[in-house]
Amino acid sequence: EAGVTQFPSHSVIEKGQTVTLRCDPISGHDNLYWYRRVMGKEIKFLLHFVKESKQDESGMPNNRFLAERTGGTYSTLKVQPAELEDSGVYFCASSQESSGSPLHFGNGTRLTVT
């Protein structure tokens, strides 16, 4: 089975620009998560989709971040406008159930804001 795929793998943008990250979960996985690791620190939760609905978006840092999952398949995470502190690695993960099933992660998108 194909794993979780993320695009792009790297993105370098200037402060104030917009970037959109994409995640394709494993087929059939209703649960999709976005996480972020900044400056080598802990991986922090951003939000959780169940199908196309936002189950929990308590980890979204501010309104410059917008996540969507139209149709309950792939998801996008848009940062607009990007700030320097948004630099980090953004991970997407999916799972069949939300009750502690292991997460399947993508390779991540490394975002650098200059």
Add this chain to the structure above:
Amino acid sequence: GNSVTQMEGPVTLSEEAFLTINCTYTATGYPSLFWYVQYPGEGLQLLLKATKADDKGSNKGFEATYRKETTSFHLEKGSVQVSDSAVYFCALFAYGQNFVFGPGTRLSVLP
């Protein structure tokens, strides 16, 4: 809130050395515990897990035992290989909440 603490890295070992990476947690209730590994250029992969006290998770020669009395889930391997060089993340999941990860410990194994 729930949290995970890991020993700071990097950890550098020679091949065939014994490995311990400490992990302790703070959580309400009875969480499930996990170790994930990230090899260079790849995403996180589940290494092993334990869902209740005294359970031992094991995979690829790695082991970790869920110790409720000490709120710990230390990762061990008896003889590391160069191919084990990676970043290791301890994580917990509590029902009704989201996964919580530690900061990761980078392991470098030298030939």
